[in-house]
Amino acid sequence: MENALLIRPVAHIRTDFSDKFGIPRQSGRVPALMGKIVFEPEFRDPDALRGIEEFSHLWLLFDFSQSHRDSWSPTVRPPRLGGNKRIGVFATRSPFRPNPIGLSCVKLEKIEHSAKEGTVLIVSGVDLLDNTPILDIKPYIPYADCRPEATGSFAEEQKDYRLEVKFPSPLLELVPEDKREAAMACLADDPRPSYQQDEERVYSMRFAECDIHFTVSGNTLTVTGVDV
Amino acid sequence: MENALLIRPVAHIRTDFSDKFGIPRQSGRVPALMGKIVFEPEFRDPDALRGIEEFSHLWLLFDFSQSHRDSWSPTVRPPRLGGNKRIGVFATRSPFRPNPIGLSCVKLEKIEHSAKEGTVLIVSGVDLLDNTPILDIKPYIPYADCRPEATGSFAEEQKDYRLEVKFPSPLLELVPEDKREAAMACLADDPRPSYQQDEERVYSMRFAECDIHFTVSGNTLTVTGVDV
Numbered sequence: 001m002e003n004a005l006l007i008r009p010v011a012h013i014r015t016d017f018s019d020k021f022g023i024p025r026q027s028g029r030v031p032a033l034m035g036k037i038v039f040e041p042e043f044r045d046p047d048a049l050r051g052i053e054e055f056s057h058l059w060l061l062f063d064f065s066q067s068h069r070d071s072w073s074p075t076v077r078p079p080r081l082g083g084n085k086r087i088g089v090f091a092t093r094s095p096f097r098p099n100p101i102g103l104s105c106v107k108l109e110k111i112e113h114s115a116k117e118g119t120v121l122i123v124s125g126v127d128l129l130d131n132t133p134i135l136d137i138k139p140y141i142p143y144a145d146c147r148p149e150a151t152g153s154f155a156e157e158q159k160d161y162r163l164e165v166k167f168p169s170p171l172l173e174l175v176p177e178d179k180r181e182a183a184m185a186c187l188a189d190d191p192r193p194s195y196q197q198d199e200e201r202v203y204s205m206r207f208a209e210c211d212i213h214f215t216v217s218g219n220t221l222t223v224t225g226v227d228v
Numbered sequence: 229m230e231n232a233l234l235i236r237p238v239a240h241i242r243t244d245f246s247d248k249f250g251i252p253r254q255s256g257r258v259p260a261l262m263g264k265i266v267f268e269p270e271f272r273d274p275d276a277l278r279g280i281e282e283f284s285h286l287w288l289l290f291d292f293s294q295s296h297r298d299s300w301s302p303t304v305r306p307p308r309l310g311g312n313k314r315i316g317v318f319a320t321r322s323p324f325r326p327n328p329i330g331l332s333c334v335k336l337e338k339i340e341h342s343a344k345e346g347t348v349l350i351v352s353g354v355d356l357l358d359n360t361p362i363l364d365i366k367p368y369i370p371y372a373d374c375r376p377e378a379t380g381s382f383a384e385e386q387k388d389y390r391l392e393v394k395f396p397s398p399l400l401e402l403v404p405e406d407k408r409e410a411a412m413a414c415l416a417d418d419p420r421p422s423y424q425q426d427e428e429r430v431y432s433m434r435f436a437e438c439d440i441h442f443t444v445s446g447n448t449l450t451v452t453g454v455d456v
Contacts, residue, residue: 009231047303056377138321146375146378
């Protein structure tokens with residue numbers, strides 16, 4: 001294909017989401033959500049990260065690997081708009097794009113070294129499926145990337161929307177201790193598609209190797225069971 | 229190649245830089261610098277832009293098409309660090325990356341329609357070479373993308389650095405009137421590579437079909453000639 005570019009993963013990110021359901025809609029919404037970036041053997045060179053510790057935040061360009069399609073659609077239906085309003089694909093961050101590349105801003109927490117995986121980056125505020133291919137990592141440069149004057153349409157109205165979460169202690173204790181805060185925050189972010197309002201329905205979020213079952217009534221989410 | 233992704237341009241951007249020399253180091257540094265995004269025939273569908281006018285800023289993912297290499301280097305020498313300090317490629321925004329994809333934030337100024345080019349986007353604050361292939365356009369979502377708490381290493385120290393520009397009126401009048409402000413601002417941004425300090429040297433910046441010649445002494449840049 002003329003002018004086409006062949007892109008390959010430089011790394012993969014490990015997260016607690018083996019399933020799409022429940023992943024926050026944007027990076028940074030759930031600061032407690034951690035990820036570990038493990039480089040491919042070809043790119044496992046600590047020199048490539050020299051100086052990265054001086055930046056607090058990073059951009060991840062990633063492959064929407066679960067959303068590849070043979071053709072593209074000019075419009076998409078953002079789930080946060082009820083799933084029935086069509087918006088131009090270039091006016092959304094939908095995974096279903098002509099080139100399925102995503103963009104997330106994460107916080108750099110730690111740089112670790114191990115014999116098995118080489119140098120890895122521990123990041124927080126992720127919104128990615130486990131094993132998502134990472135195509136590039138760039139430093140977040142505040143003076144260029146942070147634009148306080150920017151205004152943002154419907155996406156901005158979701159900013160402060162959260163559910164109240166009732167997670168009974170005996171159930172919460174089934175979730176690994178270091179994952180509880182993130183699990184609660186992901187539930188508060190309302191994992192339901194398209195503002196479904198069926199109070200009888202039991203949803204399940206797979207997170208950190210637990211299946212967390214819940215119902216939602218009004219603005220309250222109640223956890224009804226946890227399978228480990 | 230396993231897991232490789234084939235990416236093709238959805239558009240090209242037209243700017244006043246036919247040459248790399250003088251392009252601002254980051255998007256947004258020169259707000260007066262305009263660009264016109266013209267879609268490829270396959271993607272020239274106004275529906276794909278539906279709702280984009282509600283966003284003030286956009287992300288452009290683009291192909292660093294002048295910086296393709298057959299192999300990658302783990303470190304680069306950022307020109308702003310004098311060109312002799314090596315930094316890990318993932319700690320920089322250098323064009324010489326394993327996957328040569330760039331990221332710029334631009335302001336959406338206007339949406340125009342023409343029989344010849346279809347629907348085009350007029351954007352400002354660009355830092356791109358004329359005809360750069362655009363791979364994706366995403367809305368800038370302030371609550372996810374603007375991180376006022378982020379800190380940014382050496383790149384941040386350049387934030388307020390500007391040269392004083394002396395551009396004699398008879399010479400300035402040779403530059404098209406609507407391009408003068410941008411030309412002045414690009415010169416103030418110091419186009420010299422690697423902090424070169426040779427006061428005798430005459431540099432030339434090609435901008436808006438003019439060759440602008442200048443010297444720099446201390447913190448002052450003086451335009452010595454303009455060829456049109």
